[in-house]
Amino acid sequence: MRGSSPAQERFFGPAERLIYRACGINPGAQMNWKAYAGALLAFNLAGLAALLGLELLQGRLPLNPAGRGPVEFWLALNTAVSFVTNTNWQAYSGETAMSLLTQMLGLGVQNFLSAATGVAVMAAMARGLSPRGGVLGNFWADLTRVTVRVLLPLSLAAAFFLVWQGVPQTFSAGARAATLEGAAQTIPLGPVASQEAIKQLGTNGGGFYGANSAHPLENPTPLSNFAELLLILLLPGACVFAYGELAGGRSHARLLFRVMLVLWALSLAAALWAEYGSGAPMEGKETRFGVTNSVLWAVSTTAASNGSVNAMHSSLSPAAGGLALFNMMLGEVVFGGAGSGMYGLALFALLTVFLCGLMVGRTPEYLGKKVERREMQMVITGILAPGAAILIGAAITCALPSALASLSAKGPHGFTELLYAWTSAAANNGSAFAGLNADTAFYNIGLALAMAIGRFAVIIPCLAIAGSMAAKRPSPPSAGTLPLDTPTFGALLAGVVLIVGGLTFFPALALGPVAEQILMLKGVAF
Numbered sequence: 001m002r003g004s005s006p007a008q009e010r011f012f013g014p015a016e017r018l019i020y021r022a023c024g025i026n027p028g029a030q031m032n033w034k035a036y037a038g039a040l041l042a043f044n045l046a047g048l049a050a051l052l053g054l055e056l057l058q059g060r061l062p063l064n065p066a067g068r069g070p071v072e073f074w075l076a077l078n079t080a081v082s083f084v085t086n087t088n089w090q091a092y093s094g095e096t097a098m099s100l101l102t103q104m105l106g107l108g109v110q111n112f113l114s115a116a117t118g119v120a121v122m123a124a125m126a127r128g129l130s131p132r133g134g135v136l137g138n139f140w141a142d143l144t145r146v147t148v149r150v151l152l153p154l155s156l157a158a159a160f161f162l163v164w165q166g167v168p169q170t171f172s173a174g175a176r177a178a179t180l181e182g183a184a185q186t187i188p189l190g191p192v193a194s195q196e197a198i199k200q201l202g203t204n205g206g207g208f209y210g211a212n213s214a215h216p217l218e219n220p221t222p223l224s225n226f227a228e229l230l231l232i233l234l235l236p237g238a239c240v241f242a243y244g245e246l247a248g249g250r251s252h253a254r255l256l257f258r259v260m261l262v263l264w265a266l267s268l269a270a271a272l273w274a275e276y277g278s279g280a281p282m283e284g285k286e287t288r289f290g291v292t293n294s295v296l297w298a299v300s301t302t303a304a305s306n307g308s309v310n311a312m313h314s315s316l317s318p319a320a321g322g323l324a325l326f327n328m329m330l331g332e333v334v335f336g337g338a339g340s341g342m343y344g345l346a347l348f349a350l351l352t353v354f355l356c357g358l359m360v361g362r363t364p365e366y367l368g369k370k371v372e373r374r375e376m377q378m379v380i381t382g383i384l385a386p387g388a389a390i391l392i393g394a395a396i397t398c399a400l401p402s403a404l405a406s407l408s409a410k411g412p413h414g415f416t417e418l419l420y421a422w423t424s425a426a427a428n429n430g431s432a433f434a435g436l437n438a439d440t441a442f443y444n445i446g447l448a449l450a451m452a453i454g455r456f457a458v459i460i461p462c463l464a465i466a467g468s469m470a471a472k473r474p475s476p477p478s479a480g481t482l483p484l485d486t487p488t489f490g491a492l493l494a495g496v497v498l499i500v501g502g503l504t505f506f507p508a509l510a511l512g513p514v515a516e517q518i519l520m521l522k523g524v525a526f
Contacts, residue, residue, distance in 0.1 A: 033467025128466025284315020
């Protein structure tokens with residue numbers, strides 16, 4: 001995205017130039033933030049329409065060996081919004097609802113494009129904040145480069161690795177097999193490895209099978225489990241360093257990475273303590289992976305906005321399940337999604353320098369540029385919009401008996417089920433707590449709206465901030481300038497992230513996992 005090497009140009013340049021010519025794109029044309037946002041929204045709207053049409057027409061299209069019919073409209077709309085927003089919330093089982101064409105051309109393609117969109121926004125924001133810059137770049141060029149140079153090569157390598165581990169990659173409808181009792185059954189097959197690779201790499205999370213990465217054909221071995229877990233964290237971590245390179249703050253980026261790593265490690269340690277403290281039950285967990293790997297995955301997937309699961313989160317102890325929930329409530333900034341985790345954390349970094357500026361009575365600065373009222377209005381919008389969607393959605397659900405009928409449990413655990421669903425949607429995570437029947441008109445429409453708010457009500461403020469900051473001249477550092485690469489700033493940033501999350505969601509958490517943990521310790525079950 002900045003200063004490509006000659007080797008990259010020789011290898012990837014021809015493919016990129018072919019795409020530019022075919023689409024009529026001038027990759028050197030710079031965009032202001034409104035043009036960048038307009039192109040992004042138009043592209044995502046087109047992807048939404050294409051995926052929705054594919055779902056509704058799949059019964060008439062090829063590569064449908066199992067004869068899948070059209071997807072019901074509200075479920076199709078929910079799925080389309082889910083994959084366009086990089087959420088991949090699934091209120092269906094892929095192997096029984098989607099044709100192979102829909103899985104590949106619809107869901108698989110959006111796995112690439114939604115991830116590339118997030119990285120493009122991160123790049124544009126970094127350029128706007130950079131003291132060197134003044135430009136945001138070109139959305140079409142950013143999207144193309146991320147897809148061609150990063151997502152496609154890494155996904156291809158990961159897919160070959162997964163095929164080696166036993167993940168299917170075929171156009172066959174299924175394989176006939178017999179159970180130990182002698183009963184015949186059909187095992188659904190399809191192009192699983194290719195979707196699994198980009199699902200993890202792009203922090204998408206939507207599985208080919210309903211059981212997701214707990215299914216032995218999506219995640220067959222301990223080695224595949226480790227590789228997929230590594231893919232989940234790979235791009236979110238790399239985007240932090242790319243942000244530092246583009247924004248001209250390498251030491252600041254290294255500090256941001258350490259903050260993410262510390263918060264992730266604290267969550268993992270607390271979740272393991274909670275799970276083993278409750279007896280480490282194996283219910284809902286795969287014997288292939290055990291308790292530790294299940295908890296490690298649960299913490300990582302909810303921290304990284306991935307949403308895939310290799311165990312059912314409803315089976316975790318209340319405290320461990322509550323920590324997975326809280327990871328998402330923090331705004332998916334530890335490590336967050338591909339690109340989205342970094343631009344989300346940048347909002348918290350701006351809020352931190354603003355609060356510190358208030359403490360010492362100085363105009364706050366970030367990467368050498370002053371942070372003023374307009375930027376803070378956008379920061380607050382981007383931070384609070386997903387939380388508002390979560391809490392309002394959960395409140396409406398509690399007020400509707402028809403919505404509560406979808407719960408499989410009562411009391412605090414049932415409340416956690418519905419709170420988890422709204423959090424997973426608005427945080428663009430997509431993981432499911434399990435136990436909630438979300439395939440109803442209410443949840444399909446409501447969660448789709450929450451997903452759109454959680455995605456675009458953060459992206460638009462980030463681009464607006466980038467545009468505003470790009471127009472400013474850098475200020476020379478002074479004795480009152482807050483260093484952005486010190487442990488003090490890291491501690492302040494981590495504190496702001498935790499305090500904002502805690503103040504926003506503690507009452508809701510107290511009614512769900514906290515109350516359930518207390519009742520469990522007292523021997524009360526629901």
